[in-house]
Amino acid sequence: MTETRQITLEDYPAGMPAPEHFGHRTVDLPDPQDGEVLIRVLWMSVDPYMRGRMRPNVKSYIPPFQKGEPLDGGAVGQVIKSKDPKFAEGDFVVGFAGGWRDHHVGPASAYTKVDPNLAPLSAYLGVLGMPGLTAWVGLSQIIKPKEGEVLYVSGAAGAVGSLACQLGKHYGMTVMGSAGSAEKVEWLEKEAGVDKAFNYKEHDVVSLTKAISEIAPKGVDGYFENVGGMQLEAILNTVAFGGRMAFCGMISGYNNDKPEPGPSNLINIVGRGVMIQGFIVSNYMNLVPQFAAEVAPLLAAGKVKFEETIYEGLDKAPDAFIGLFRGENFGKAVVKIAEPA
């Protein structure tokens, strides 16, 4: 019998999530049955999409979290006991279940074996994991860059955005990105190779439209949308004919008590022949091999920079999550729960 400590959702946040919305409990885990594994969780991921699961009665692609019940999400773990031939004791695995807790029993099919020598284990929650796949899908499958085109990435210093920017450069694009602090803007321009980074807090629609037009007088060809709101409006003002937009998220609205109106210039979608594709990465899992084949070598060659904000200990998970919406995290936010055995 193994105990697990779990972080629970005590209440649905009305606006910004706060520590009092979270609780914890310790329960006994059943032994793994045939086809299952028991893992010790080493790293867990916090991601903006989880906010969407903290609303009751919302029809979405994943069911809402339940009040008083544990949260869940992506995690890297080490197999303690395996009742599936796919894994041996000691194997390192990554999967979409097992976060927000320190031990987990679940189907082996939810996990993939990872190699700790290829990259740090936490990278499998970031650049080599779901956020990395998300960035790559948005660029390679939706925006489909042509060399010399212009890309704008909102939320550019985040886990997804920072890779989207660097993939844009890899594909030969002029890349603009936005973030919410001078430090992030500097990192984007100096480390990530972004041609021009904006601190969106210093702009309104008019000034951002003007600033984008100066960099891209012929218009923006690709837009990787993580934020929504004012930036989407500025992009709709500056998008080139035939522009493509990958809608990955709109974090600016996730904690609104009541929904904010959208941009007033959607008509430009018509006149400029714009294509928008919304996507959730779990529908592109069949492309993981193609993603890994393209991105892992870039990482190994040091051509992709990635930052992590590491929170130490399971009890810090709520802070890590709340930090996503306060702009406190840099790059991928992860929680370190245990050392490998």
Place this chain on the structure above:
Amino acid sequence: MTETRQITLEDYPAGMPAPEHFGHRTVDLPDPQDGEVLIRVLWMSVDPYMRGRMRPNVKSYIPPFQKGEPLDGGAVGQVIKSKDPKFAEGDFVVGFAGGWRDHHVGPASAYTKVDPNLAPLSAYLGVLGMPGLTAWVGLSQIIKPKEGEVLYVSGAAGAVGSLACQLGKHYGMTVMGSAGSAEKVEWLEKEAGVDKAFNYKEHDVVSLTKAISEIAPKGVDGYFENVGGMQLEAILNTVAFGGRMAFCGMISGYNNDKPEPGPSNLINIVGRGVMIQGFIVSNYMNLVPQFAAEVAPLLAAGKVKFEETIYEGLDKAPDAFIGLFRGENFGKAVVKIAEPA
């Protein structure tokens, strides 16, 4: 020397266009030069997109009309004098130039010969012309229907919308459509074969969302957008996963003095993996043969119903145009300028 009477734009309308924004003048036409034709205009088209050309300094895919200068647009005419081997005297032609006037000299390359025995001449401005091509492109090239899917067409009783609805039925879809009068709703359900038509004036977002969900409990797969505003918001509430939206126009906003905010639920584009493609039909002219091959037989077999609102005489052109935004026209609005010789 031939005289032509032309309708001019006397002033840029600030909101709804009114008779005082239009004027007229009579000028002498030059003789056609090599490669040109002189036509007598028989029918002219009024289309919502023309409103977009009545704004100065707007960056768009076609230049704005100039103050004091004649308007222009699609027309059917008869060749009076031809300096191009493509056409003989007496031929009937359709083209994107020659509207808003009774005679016109221009390049023969702007015109295509049409057969008055295949369909009434005015149909080449409607179901067999630009609006028909627009409907067909939105359905066949963007929405790409699968049998059994659900389609919603806003502006369903208009020139484009009414064909979009009927093509939807032809492709085996369940079709909903909206219009602005009880008479149009009745025509859609009784004549055009639409499964459920709504009078949008009797709905708000909440009631329309509910009404759509009752017809399409699994969601709307295809949306043909002519109107924008409240209906787009209701569709974003009810769109199925993987829904496709053809953005053809947003007439609800064309006469706004200042732009109205967009819908507050754009985030559903992400979670439901929605694809939106804005389009202007002039970029799909290479598909005219495919369009004609598919739609002309449907028309000949009486499988496509189309309505026309006919205004008699060139001087009625401004009324015809204004009627587009007052919801006064049924089906395709055309102006009859002269009888064939």
